[in-house]
Amino acid sequence: MVFSKDNLIGFLLALSSSAFIGASFIIKKKGLRKAAAASGVRAGVGGYSYLMEPLWWLGMITMITGEVANFVAYAFAPAVLVTPLGALSIIISAVLAHCILKEKLHQLGVLGCVMCIAGSVIIVIHAPQERSITSVQEIWTMATQPAFLLYVGSVIVLVFILIFYFAPQCGHSNVMVFTGICSLMGSLSVNVLNY
Numbered sequence: 001m002v003f004s005k006d007n008l009i010g011f012l013l014a015l016s017s018s019a020f021i022g023a024s025f026i027i028k029k030k031g032l033r034k035a036a037a038a039s040g041v042r043a044g045v046g047g048y049s050y051l052m053e054p055l056w057w058l059g060m061i062t063m064i065t066g067e068v069a070n071f072v073a074y075a076f077a078p079a080v081l082v083t084p085l086g087a088l089s090i091i092i093s094a095v096l097a098h099c100i101l102k103e104k105l106h107q108l109g110v111l112g113c114v115m116c117i118a119g120s121v122i123i124v125i126h127a128p129q130e131r132s133i134t135s136v137q138e139i140w141t142m143a144t145q146p147a148f149l150l151y152v153g154s155v156i157v158l159v160f161i162l163i164f165y166f167a168p169q170c171g172h173s174n175v176m177v178f179t180g181i182c183s184l185m186g187s188l189s190v191n192v193l194n195y
Helices: 004-039 054-076 079-085 088-099 107-125 135-141 146-170 173-193
Strands: none
Touching: 004 054, 004 088, 004 135, 004 173, 054 079, 088 107, 146 173
């Protein structure tokens, strides 16, 4: 795939976004550990000493920088190019956790990282060219297509079922409920940004 100048800028912004976001998790965790060691109270049990820790704030600033870069990347490149590159932040975080925090990266973690890289590369290589939209009427025509309306309706119904039925019953013990809500809403926002 040959990148246009805008696509290349968006691609580079998305890559830098992944680097900033992946590194921010490590920086924040180091800040949390440092604050817990100093105060004796972990953030998970009600400690707030991390708010006075400069390293934790550096991690937050790093994450905000990454999110801003990701947001700006959507202005230059299509969502089909930017979105899969967000998965690279997981890989960066896993590698940095292994190297800096001395956490173990097991075989399944390595396999997951390889699959993220493979998926991102395949999607980026085969990303279609974004077609230009010339009028509001064209956006309205695309947004009122039956397939898109069915998709939006299905996502909204599934999100409401997850929020009002599954979250109260098993949301506190099963991370998949909130992951599902986040993923469905994320897919909806990416598709809406595509239009």
